[in-house]
Amino acid sequence: MAHLIGLESIRIVVGSRLLLDDVTLGIEDGTRVGVLGPNGAGKSTLLAALAGTREVDGGRVTRAGGTRVAMLTQADDLPPGTTVRQAVHGHAPEHEWASDPAVRDVHAGLLGDLDLGADVATLSGGQRRRVALAAVLTADADVVVLDEPTNHLDVEGVDWLARHLSARFSGRRASTGALVTVTHDRWFLDAICTNVWEVVPGVDPGGGRPQVPGGVETYDGGYAAYVLARAERARQAAVAAEKRENLLRKELAWLRRGAPARTSKPRFRIDAAEALIADVPPPRDTVELMAMATARLGKKVIDLEDVTVRYPRPQGPDGRAVGEREVLRKVTWRLAPGERVGVVGVNGAGKTTLLRLLEGVQAPTEGRVVRGTTVQVATLSQSTHELDALADLRVVEAVAAVGERVTVGGKELTAAQLVERLGFTRQRAWTRVGEVSGGERRRLQLLRLLMTEPNVLLLDEPTNDLDTDTLAAVEDILDSFPGTLVVVSHDRYLLERITDHQVALMGDGSLRDLPGGVEQYLQMRREALAAQAGAPVASSVRAGAEASAPAGAEAGALSGAERREATKNLARVERRMDKAAQAVERLHARMETVSADPARVGELAELGRELSAAQAEHDALELEWLEAAELLEQ
Template sequence: MAHLLGADSVSLTLGTRTLLDEVSLGLDDGMRVGVVGPNGAGKSTLLRVLAGLQSPDAGRVTRAGGVRVAMLDQRDELPPGKTVRDLVHGDADEHTWATDPRIRSVHAGLLGDLSLEEDVANLSGGQRRRVALAALLVRDDEVLALDEPTNHLDVEGVAWLAEHLADRYARTNGALVVVTHDRWFLDAVCTRMWEVNDGAVEGYEGGYAAYVLARAERARTSAVTEEKRQNLLRKELAWLRRGAPARTSKPKFRIDAATELIADEPAPRDQLELTRMATSRLGKDVLDLEDVTVRFDEPATADAPAVRGRALLDDVTWRLGPGDRYGVVGVNGAGKTTLLRLLAGRLEPTSGRVKRGKTVQVAELTQDVEDLDEVADLRVVEVIEQEKRTVVAGGKELTAAQLVERLGFTKDRARTPVRDLSGGERRRLQLLRLLVGEPNVLLLDEPTNDLDTDTLAALEDLLDGWPGTLIVVSHDRYLLERVCDRQVALLGDGAIRDLPGGVEQYLELRRSASDAPRPATGPAASAPSTAAGDAAPAASAADQRAARKEVQRVERRLGKIAELEARLHEKMAAQATDHQAVQQLDTELRALAEERDALEELWLAAAETAG
């Protein structure tokens, strides 16, 4: 592989924090690297240094002759007065790019619903992100650095971008470096990982799943080493504590050895834990939408009559019971946030009603962190003390200071004013503020925004054992499939559609909708919907018998796949330091996952026929 770009002993300090400490690494042709690490560790800084947008304090970044590097920043600062065409294609004649299949693919994947003559000042946040991405992807730069490219993209956009990047950098078409908290995207695109933490960058072969396994193995090895050190230290300390007369005759090398053991304590990594607090008792009745319609009409004015708006929800009935866990996906503007506002009681329906159980206590995590502006002058620990000074978790009483420390706020950061927190820290504080209220219904609107992968893992661990009712709106497939039992979709037709096949079925519905002029002619027509209950034609007795046999066959194979996956995971843990072996095992795991997905779709179809 041809070498494209390298960092040689690069160091960078911002304020009092050393973000990069003599970091050396390289990018070769065909590499697809995912960058992870705690918020504030220096991931974005690393990308800016590699792209030549920020100079290091020491060391240097080198490029092979003629190598061009382009970077997508987290902030889409598009100049007003420019059109989409201006930003994506500049002054290039249309015939020079309209005949290029790759560029046409970018247009279809990112700009399909936009006019090229639209002023970028009029675009939404998601549209601005897609325009900024398209402007980079139509170019031919050898190295592409992307900082949170999935922000503001829906599930469909993330899936398209992952496929495009994996195809584009499949072999030797340049190199990709991407910072993202989207674990599904990392696994779908990246072939190696860089973890940024404590000024260092540590490399791992394979995608996100292989990285998690390898890191767990390293942690286990470190724990074993530390246990041995502690045992030896106890013995040496006992030896040193013997009486003063005996100590005077002890060999100096023994004292030096004990001193070295004491000094050799490894530096602790940041510990982060979301604490399971009590949850208020939840009765049998939780939240029901009964014949709900939500329509935003434009009122009449002196100059114009009233305009009847499109119904985001149209005569929808949806019942949520205790312990239900739903993931919500859908096209932008279909009403996902509106649905959460209804359930939270912040919005009244145009018609119909939202019925609430007597014991329901709802907590809502919104996309915006502006709700912390009202406490901007308070310190982190004071914000939690306003809610509750102590909580009982795991049978122990914890103070507000102990709670914020568990969520990754050091003692210094716990005394920091809210206005000085980073985006990720504000998001963590939002979460903790919700949880101390001991709700029994959680509504989470894009909860992964601004959270690093470690915080996401802690959040998922908490939600795994949370007994209340959970509704999650997110484009993060990894999160949805990890913590939700069922998925539903808002496709823009006013209905809430059940997705027994999960996110993959949603993407299939969207593909069918774009191919067929009428939804009634494609799979979308037969998808279960809680807004309309059209019955499918009854299957014959012979078809039902054949379907039952197919169900049994598929279940046997799914059981075998589960056994094979468990064995492969054991092998990966045992060979975590053998990068080639881990990569091969990861390939086998992906193949099994693809087969499992296909079999699950067969199972769903056969089970529906079998009755």
């Protein structure tokens, strides 16, 4: 694969803080890299250095001749007075870009509901974000750098983006370019990434001692492989703290017991994972939680009975409302004690309206909402503005102001203990609320909510601004929540992780149950869109994904004979890999035996060379296995 961009021993300093030091990385043609790390570790700064929009303070950034880079930042600086068409395509004539099938796919996926002649200043924040993303995806670039591209996209939009990027950077053509993305969406990471970079933050020990700079650790595979590999590294090095180890073990248990699609990862990693999680219980004790929820809630929670909600349409030229828009129509839904349900749907389908009905802050136009007498509802909204009034309090004080103690998973925790459990270090726990980051504000918002000990918890896009480690900690706490949980989110991984089933608002006023989960919802949406366009749609999810791929891109489908041959090749590689692993184990055993005998110490050097060669062969076979497995997944 051709080399595109290289970082050689780079150093990045922000203010007085040494953010990254001695970092060496490379971007090759056909690679798709996901960048992870806690808030403030330097992920966005690393992307800016890669894209050339920020100078490094040491080392150098190299770029192959003619390599073009397009970057999506978190700030959408679209100048007022610019139309959507100009923001995406500049002043290029329409015939130049409208004839490109990939560009048409971007328009259909991101701009289908927008007027190309509209001023970007009139758009909502989510619409502006989609315009900025479309501009990057249609740019003539070899390397595409995306900082949080899934923000403001619904489940369907994230699914489209994953399929579009996978088709564009599939590695099936001679030159495909490369992708680097920062995202907290773990399903998206697993769907598109071939490698993961984890930005490890530096440490300031204080007391005048020198800072320990941050760095970047690299992993092969998507998010699931990253979790497995990181757990293995932590276990083998014995440096992970017990709290982090428990979280990783629980996450591994979920990965192996969750959706089948997530287990189609390298087999050579799965055996080690099985041994690691053999004694780990399921993420939730459903029977115990149900019993506790029934005791706290009684038999009735919240019932929606024939509920209809209508809103006035936007005003017409004469200043009067033009009819009404029906968001929900004759919806009957009964929440049970301990039920854990995820809600998906297109933008504007009524997800937030549904939460407001459950919360009791909105009355239905028709029908009624019946609530149990012991119901105590708490809602995590998308905005954190309620924390503005607490700007002068410390984080611990803001949590203790709600409650001093709370019971989580059968254990009583103080406010300080709960703050630490959700990722605030002792130093950050005593930081003023007005000085914490966006992700920390989100964590604080959830902490204050949990301290009220509600028995019905409503979460509206809870993953916004949270890094993956914090998400795992939040999920761990929600696993032990003994009440009814309703989650609206575009984060597919989160929905499958913390809820037991999902429902969908289809945009036609109906609420549909999804026995097949999010995959069923996406298939229903594809069928609905195809029916509107009068085009046939494939019945399987895989066929649906291929039907939506950009025209002109290689479908990647294998014939029957090719698939049989690829399957045989995969089995051959697995057998060779097993033999190579056994050889490595035998050499390790021989080295242990020889090292225990002083008379044979001279043999260690030769055994070390044999072990290096055997390990190199095993590593090469792992790479061959990954390539063969990827071919079968096409």
